[in-house]
Amino acid sequence: xxxxxxxxxxxxxxxxxxxxxxxxxxxxxxxxxxxxxxxxxxxxxxxxxxxxxxxxxxxxxxxxxxxxxxxxxxxxxxxxxxxxxxxxxxxxxxxxxxxxxxxxxxxxxxx
Amino acid sequence: xxxxxxxxxxxxxxxxxxxxxxxxxxxxxxxxxxxxxxxxxxxxxxxxxxxxxxxxxxxxxxxxxxxxxxxxxxxxxxxxxxxxxxxxxxxxxxxxxxxxxxxxxxxxxxxxxxxxxxxxxxxxxxxxxxxxxxxxxxxxxxxxxxxxxxxxxxxxxxxxxxxxxxxxxxxxxxxxxxxxxxxxxxxxxxxxxxxxxxxxxxxxxxxxxxxxxxxxxxxxxxxxxxxxxxxxxxxxxxxxxxxxxxxxxxxxxxxxxxxxxxxxxxxxxxxxxxxxxxxxxxxxxxxxxxxxxxxxxxxxxxxxxxxxxxxxxxxxxxxxxxxxxxxxxxxxxxxxxxxxxxxxxxxxxxxxxxxxxxxxxxxxxxxxxxxxxxxxxxxxxxxxxxxxxxxxxxxxxxxxxxxxxxxxxxxxxxxxxxxxxxxxxxxxxxxxxxxxxxxxxxxxxxxxxxxxxxxxxxxxxxxxxxxxxxxxxxxxxxxxxxxxxxxxxxx
Amino acid sequence: xxxxxxxxxxxxxxxxxxxxxxxxxxxxxxxxxxxxxxxxxxxxxxxxxxxxxxxxxxxxxxxxxxxxxxxxxxxxxxxxxxxxxxxxxxxxxxxxxxxxxxxxxxxxxxxxxxxxxxxxxxxxxxxxxxxxxxxxxxxxxxxxxxxxxxxxxxxxxxxxxxxxxxxxxxxxxxxxxxxxxxxxxxxxxxxxxxxxxxxxxxxxxxxxxxxxxxxxxxxxxxxxxxxxxxxxxxxxxxxxxxxxxxxxxxxxxxxxxxxxx
Numbered sequence: 058x059x060x061x062x063x064x065x066x067x068x069x070x071x072x073x074x075x076x077x078x079x080x081x082x083x084x085x086x087x088x089x090x091x092x093x094x095x096x097x098x099x100x101x102x103x104x105x106x107x108x109x110x111x112x113x114x115x116x117x118x119x120x121x122x123x124x125x126x127x128x129x130x131x132x133x134x135x136x137x138x139x140x141x142x143x144x145x146x147x148x149x150x151x152x153x154x155x156x157x158x159x160x161x162x163x164x165x166x167x168x
Numbered sequence: 169x170x171x172x173x174x175x176x177x178x179x180x181x182x183x184x185x186x187x188x189x190x191x192x193x194x195x196x197x198x199x200x201x202x203x204x205x206x207x208x209x210x211x212x213x214x215x216x217x218x219x220x221x222x223x224x225x226x227x228x229x230x231x232x233x234x235x236x237x238x239x240x241x242x243x244x245x246x247x248x249x250x251x252x253x254x255x256x257x258x259x260x261x262x263x264x265x266x267x268x269x270x271x272x273x274x275x276x277x278x279x280x281x282x283x284x285x286x287x288x289x290x291x292x293x294x295x296x297x298x299x300x301x302x303x304x305x306x307x308x309x310x311x312x313x314x315x316x317x318x319x320x321x322x323x324x325x326x327x328x329x330x331x332x333x334x335x336x337x338x339x340x341x342x343x344x345x346x347x348x349x350x351x352x353x354x355x356x357x358x359x360x361x362x363x364x365x366x367x368x369x370x371x372x373x374x375x376x377x378x379x380x381x382x383x384x385x386x387x388x389x390x391x392x393x394x395x396x397x398x399x400x401x402x403x404x405x406x407x408x409x410x411x412x413x414x415x416x417x418x419x420x421x422x423x424x425x426x427x428x429x430x431x432x433x434x435x436x437x438x439x440x441x442x443x444x445x446x447x448x449x450x451x452x453x454x455x456x457x458x459x460x461x462x463x464x465x466x467x468x469x470x471x472x473x474x475x476x477x478x479x480x481x482x483x484x485x486x487x488x489x490x491x492x493x494x495x496x497x498x499x500x501x502x503x504x505x506x507x508x509x510x511x512x513x514x515x516x517x518x519x520x521x522x523x524x525x526x527x528x529x530x531x532x533x534x535x536x537x538x539x540x541x542x543x544x545x546x547x548x549x550x551x552x553x554x555x556x557x558x559x560x561x562x563x564x565x566x567x568x569x570x571x572x573x574x575x576x577x578x579x580x581x582x583x584x585x586x587x588x589x590x591x592x593x594x595x596x597x598x599x600x601x602x603x604x605x606x607x608x609x610x611x612x613x614x615x616x617x618x619x620x621x622x623x624x625x626x627x628x629x630x631x632x633x634x635x636x637x638x639x640x641x642x643x644x645x646x647x648x649x650x651x652x653x654x655x656x657x658x659x
Numbered sequence: 660x661x662x663x664x665x666x667x668x669x670x671x672x673x674x675x676x677x678x679x680x681x682x683x684x685x686x687x688x689x690x691x692x693x694x695x696x697x698x699x700x701x702x703x704x705x706x707x708x709x710x711x712x713x714x715x716x717x718x719x720x721x722x723x724x725x726x727x728x729x730x731x732x733x734x735x736x737x738x739x740x741x742x743x744x745x746x747x748x749x750x751x752x753x754x755x756x757x758x759x760x761x762x763x764x765x766x767x768x769x770x771x772x773x774x775x776x777x778x779x780x781x782x783x784x785x786x787x788x789x790x791x792x793x794x795x796x797x798x799x800x801x802x803x804x805x806x807x808x809x810x811x812x813x814x815x816x817x818x819x820x821x822x823x824x825x826x827x828x829x830x831x832x833x834x835x836x837x838x839x840x841x842x843x844x845x846x847x848x849x850x851x852x853x854x855x856x857x858x859x860x861x862x863x864x865x866x867x868x869x870x871x872x873x874x875x876x877x878x879x880x881x882x883x884x885x886x887x888x889x890x891x892x893x894x895x896x897x898x899x900x901x902x903x904x905x906x907x908x909x910x911x912x913x914x915x916x917x918x919x920x
Binding site: 092 | 329333336371374377378381382385391392393394395396399439440442443446449452453454456457458460461463572574575577578581582584585588589592595596657
C-alpha cells in the first residue's frame with residue numbers, strides 16, 4: 058500500500074482513468090485495451106522464449122521473463138505503444154530509420 | 169512467318185492497361201458506368217487466357233551461344249499463380265460492380281483500378297526482377313491515387329505521406345535490384361537463383377537482399393511501414409480500401425516468393441529468415457493491439473489488415489512447403505473475407521458514420537447484410553467451417569512442424585485479440601440498443617444492391633473455401649514444393 | 660521531451676551511419692559479372708545498343724515505365740480535382756477565391772524575345788531526337804522531355820494565357836492517350852504476327868515496316884523493325900505527359916474548372 062503511494066506499483070488503477078481521458082472509458086473499450094495489453098506482454102514472453110531457444114541461452118529467458126514480469130505488474134505498456142504507433146510523421150520516420158539500421162546490422166554483422 | 173497465337177498470357181496485363189487508357193480519356197462520359205460493368209465481367213474470364221508455362225516477351229527466350237541465360241523478359245504462369253491472379257481479378261471485378269452503384273462514378277477511378285489490377289497481376293507473374301519493380305512502382309502510385317479519389321483532406325495527407333515514403337522505399341528497392349544485377353549479371357529470377365546457388369556471396373548480394381526486404385516491408389505493410397498503410401486504408405472509401413488491401417497482400421506474397429526463390433536454400437539465409445519471422449510477428453501483434461484500441465470501424469479494419477498481413481508473412485517466412493502453402497492460402501482467404509468486411513463497412517457507413525460509438529441497433533434494418541458481415545468476421549477469427557479456419561490451421565501446423573511452437577502460440581493469442589475486437593465491433597454496430605430518432609434515421613437508408621451482390625459472392629466464397637480448401641491448396645502445393653525447403657529449429 | 664528527442668536523434672544518426680556504410684560497402688565492393696550483357700553487346704539489332712535494349716530486348720519494361728508516367732499524370736490530375744468522389748475539401752479551400760489569375764513572373768522583354776526562338780529550336784531538336792532514336796543516342800523519352808522542356812520554357816516566360824505556343828489541355832490528353840495506345844497496339848501487332856507480345860516485327864507480309872536508306876546501316880541489318888514507331892509513341896506520350904503536369908501546376912484554372920461541376 059505504501060509502495061503504491063510512491064507510485065512504482067499498481068499503475069493499473071489508472072488504466073481506466075487513462076482510457077476515460079481519451080473518451081473510451083466504457084467497460085467494453087477498457088476490456089479491449091486490457092486484452093491488447095495481455096497480447097502485447099504475452100507475445101513478448103513468447104519472443105523471449107524463442108530467442109533464448111535460438112541462441113541456447115537459458116539465462117536470457119530467465120532474466121528477460123523476470124523483466125517482463127516486473128513490467129507487467131507495474132506499468133501499462135499500451136499507452137506508450139499507442140503513442141509510438143500514432144500517425145505522426147516524425148515517429149514513423151524515426152522507426153523507419155531505426156529499422157533500416159537494425160536490418161543492416163542483422164544482415165551484415167551478425168551473419 | 170505468321171504463327172498461330174496459342175498463348176494469350178500478356179493480355180492479362182495488357183488488356184486492362186488498354187482499357188484504362190480509354191477510361192481515363194472518356195472519364196466524364198455517360199457510358200462509363202455501363203462500360204465499367206462490362207469490364208467487371210470481362211475481368212473474371214481474363215485469368216484463363218494464359219496457358220501454363222514460361223512466356224517470353226518479344227520472343228527473347230534462352231540465348232544461344234556460351235551463356236544459357238534468358239535474354240528478355242519472362243513471365244511464368246502456373247496453377248498457384250493462376251489462382252492468385254484469379255482471386256485478384258475476381259475481387260477487382262466485384263469492387264467495380266459495387267462501384268457502379270456509386271453516384272459519382274467516373275472513368276478516372278475505373279482507370280486507376282484497372283491499372284492497379286494489371287500491375288499487381290504482372291507482379292505476381294513476373295519472372296524478371298526489374299519488370300517486377302516497374303509494376304511495383306505503378307501499383308504504389310495507383311494506390312495513392314485511389315486514396316486521393318475520396319477527396320477529403322485526410323485522404324490527401326495519407327496519400328502524400330504514402331508517396332513520400334514510397335519514393336524512399338522504391339528507390340532503395342531499385343538500388344537493391346541494381347546491386348543484384350551487377351553481382352549476378354542477370355535479371356531473370358530463375359537464372360539469378362542458379363547463379364546464387366553456385367557462387368559464394370558478395371557484399372553486393374547482401375546489399376541486394378537488404379533492399380529487397382525494405383521494399384517488401386513497404387509493399388506489404390509490415391512494420392515499421394504499418395502505420396502508413398493503416399492510415400491509407402482508413403482514409404480511403406471502404407470499398408476502395410478493400411481493393412487496396414488486396415493489392416498489398418498480393419504484392420507481399422509475390423515479393424516474399426521472390427526472396428524465397430532467390431535466397432531460400434542458401435546457408436546465409438537463416439538470419440534473414442529470423443528477420444522475416446520477427447517482422448511478421450511484429451505485424452501480427454502491432455496490428456491487433458492497435459485494432460483493439462480503435463473506436464472507428466474503418467481504422468479497426470485497417471489495423472486488422474496489418475495483423476492478417478503478419479500471418480501471411482509468417483507462413484511464407486517459415487519457408488517450408490507447408491508454410492508457403494499456408495501463407496499463400498491465407499493471403500487468398502484474407503483478400504476474400506477482408507474485402508467482404510470492407511464492403512460491409514461501406515454499406516454500414518452509408519447509415520451514419522463509421523464511428524462505432526454513434527452507431528448501434530442496425531440489425532433489424534439490414535439483417536441479411538449483418539449475417540454476411542458476421543460470416544466474414546467469423547472467417548477472419550478462424551471459426552470452422554469458414555475459410556480462415558482452414559488457412560490458420562495450416563499456418564499453425566506449419567509453425568509446429570518447423571519446431572517453432574512459440575510462433576503458433578502467438579498466432580493463437582492474436583486470434584483471440586481478433587475475436588475480441590471483431591465481436592466488439594459487431595455488438596456496437598448491430599446489437600447495441602439505440603435511440604428512437606436514430607431508428608427514424610435508419611429508415612431512410614438506401615442499401616446499394618450492387619454492394620450487397622458483391623458481398624454475397626464473397627461470403628459464398630468464404631464458405632466454399634472453408635468446406636473445400638483443396639480447390640486452392642492442391643493448386644498451390646506443387647509450386648510451394650518447388651521453392652520451399654524442409655527445415656526445423658533443432659534446439 | 661528534450662532528452663528523449665536528443666536520444667532519438669543520436670539513435671537515428673547511428674542507424675543512418677550503419678545503413679550508409681553498408682550501402683557504401685556494397686557498392687564499393689561490386690564485382691560486375693558480365694552475364695547477359697555479353698549477349699546484348701554482341702548481337703547487332705540496330706546501330707544503337709541502348710535503344711536495342713530499351714525497345715527490343717526489354718520492350719515490356721519500357722511500356723511499364725511509360726505507364727508510371729501516365730499514372731503519375733492521372734494522379735496529379737486527381738490532386739487538382741479531376742474525377743474525385745467528393746470535392747468538398749477543394750471547394751472549401753478555394754471558397755474565398757473568386758477568380759483565378761495567372762502568375763506573372765515579371766520577366767523582361769529580353770527573356771520573352773529569346774524564349775520563343777529557343778523553345779522552337781528545342782522542339783525541333785526534340786523531334787529530331789525522337790525520329791533518330793534507333794540510330795543515334797536518344798529516343799522517345801529524351802526527345803519527349805526536350806519538347807516538354809521547350810513548352811515549359813515558353814509558358815514560364817509568357818504565362819499560360821499569353822503564350823504563343825499554347826496546347827490545350829484536351830489536346831495534350833488526346834496526344835498522351837494516342838501515344839500510349841499506339842505502343843500497346845504495336846505490341847499486339849507483334850503478338851498477331853509471331854505469337855509474342857512486343858515482338859520486333861521485321862516484315863509485314865513481305866514489307867519492311869520502316870524502310871531506311873542503305874547508308875544508315877553500318878554493319879548491321881537494315882531492318883529496324885517497329886522500333887522507330889515505338890519511339891514516336893513514347894515521345895508523344897512523354898511530351899504530352901510532362902506538359903500536362905506543367906499546365907496543371909501553372910494555373911489554378913484547372914481546379915476552378917474541376918470544382919465547378
